[in-house]
Amino acid sequence: MSKDIRIRKGLNINLVGVAEQNTSKAVQSNVYAINLLDFHGIMPKMLVKEGAEVKAGEPLFYSKDNQDMLFVSPVSGELIEIKRGARRRILMIKILADKSQEHLKHSVISPGADSEEIKSILLKSGCWPFIKQRPYDLVADPAATPKAIFVSAYVTAPLAADLNYTLNGKEEEFQAALTALSKLTPGKVHVSIGKGSNSPFSELENIELHKVSGPHPAGLVGTQINKLDPINKGEVVWTVTPQDLVIIGELLLTGKFNAQRTIALAGSSVKTPKYFTTKIGAEIATFLYASGVNNGKFRVINGDVLTGKKTSPDGFLGFYNNTVSVIPEGDDYEFFGWNKPVFDKISTTRALTFSWLQPKKKYDLNTNTNGEHRAFVVTGMYEEVFPLDIYPLQLLKACMVKDLDEMEQLGLYEVIPEDFSLTEFICISKQPHQQIIREGLDLLQKEIG
Structure with missing residues (x-):
């Protein structure tokens, strides 16, 4: 029996440039990169050196705090650069991809295997970093036992990828991943979907399904945790995103780490916002210019416009991201903008602003903070x-x-x-x-x- 969640407080930010439900295959990237800033709190220890040949799914480094926690290459090729910062801290690892990809093969195990066997395969295959923990928003500690696991398949962030579209037909991978994750907690695996939506999670087993409605941030997993099972001091919960469940499920079913992603290229600065199939760590330029970019200054955001990180057009797709947003750069200033009626911006106040009169209107916003x-x-x-x-x-x-x-x-x-x-x-x-x-x-x- 599902428990409905209705969120009343929030704000939907409707922006111009939502990705059309049309998917193309991105040009294969020459170079792929793993950005260490995606793994907050992880101190890496390299397993391979520059010039080494690696397979897709082969370990590149491990966590200093847990040698069993491996981080793997998304593609096969040559490790061409280990970029370092202050105090020789590793910032990024770049791999020159082979034209013909070769995967490291793992043994196939049943999703219903015991918890230690599942934990072992997730750690050595490189899938464990997809599991995040609260508190602290870190890669989950394998030694901890979460009281519950949460998955949010309801999207409310502006310009974010539509999961019902990108993950349609992946029910088998979802079921395998969720069955395996259910072995890692004595509690429940909570999955939230949009109320009235045709979600691929609707008929799955070994989960507790919740139907969510309401404005953003209703789709954030933190909002759902707060309404279902709040975290107290000393407690731990784990979270996994739906696109990462696909990779975990495919690993369990085939023994291969497949870093493929369907990502949304969206934003008002994109001429033809649409979806692309690519891989984790791919060059953003391989699909950015395929859709065309409007003239003028623009900002590329790795993620959605609220939580993503600014990057350059020749940057790389983040480890956890399935959206790339491109919006105008707000480096201009409006004369007396604070002292006249505003019709083209979103505001929660009613002082000289009128967005509250048209809640469904779409806006072409830039990055200017307006103050x-x-x-x-x-x-x-x-x-x-x-x-x-x-x-x-x-x-x-x-x-x-x-x-x-x-x-x-x-x-x-x-x-x-x-x-x-x-x-x-x-x-x-x-x-x-x-x-x-x-x-x-x-x-x-x-x-x-």
Whole structure:
């Protein structure tokens, strides 16, 4: 029996440039890259050197804290560069792909095998990093036992890929992955889908299905966790995205690590927004220019416009991303823009703005923050779009002043940076909410663990 979740607080940001449901195959990338910044808190130890030949799915490095946790190559080819930063910290690993791909083969195991066997194959195959944990938003600790596992297949973020379209026909892989993950927790595997949607998860077994409705951030897994089974101190939950479940399921069924992704190229700066099949770590340019980009300055975002990271057109697709957004660069300023009626921007206030009159209108927004950084002011705006049972302003301020007791009491264990992406969007103080929460989580983990 499913439990419906209805979210009332939030804000849908309707933007021009949603990807059309038309999929093309991206040009094969010459170089693929693994960005170590995608794995927050992981200290890598290399297993191969520059110039080495690797197969798709062959380990490149392991975590210093857990030698069994391997991170693998998405393609076969030559490791051509290990890019390092300050103190020789590894930032990126680049691989020159072979024209003919060769995969490292693992033994096929039953999704219904015991938990230790499943955990072992996920660790050595490179699929374990797809499992994230809360608190702290890190790659899951294999030694921990989560009280539950959560999957959100309901998308509400602006310009994000439509999972019902990109993952249609992957029911067999989903079932294998979810059956295996159910062996790793004594609790339930919660899967959330859109109410009334034709989701590929609708008829699966070994899960507890939930139907979600409401505005963004109803689709964020953190919102669903808060409504279903909130995290208390000392508890751990794991989360997995639907596109990563496909890779896990295919590994269990075939023994191969297949890094293929169907990604959405979206945004008002793209002439023909659409979907492309490519692989993790591919060059963004291999599908960016295939759809055409409008003249003028634009920003490429690895992910959706609220939580993604700025990258260059010759950057690489992130490890966890299935969306690339391209919107105009907001480096121009509007004369007296603060002192006249505004019809082409989204606002939660009604002071000289009129977006509330047309809730379904689509907007062509740029990256301009429309104001400078300033002191926090108490407005009550965050609470209008923040559906979690948490005081957002007080938690942000506790993180800023590094008050550990207040962080704990105000619910920092329950949230990760993306949960504050919408409050950051509407913030009239122009504060970097996601960065504040990330720094607060890092401090809490360092001091309390």
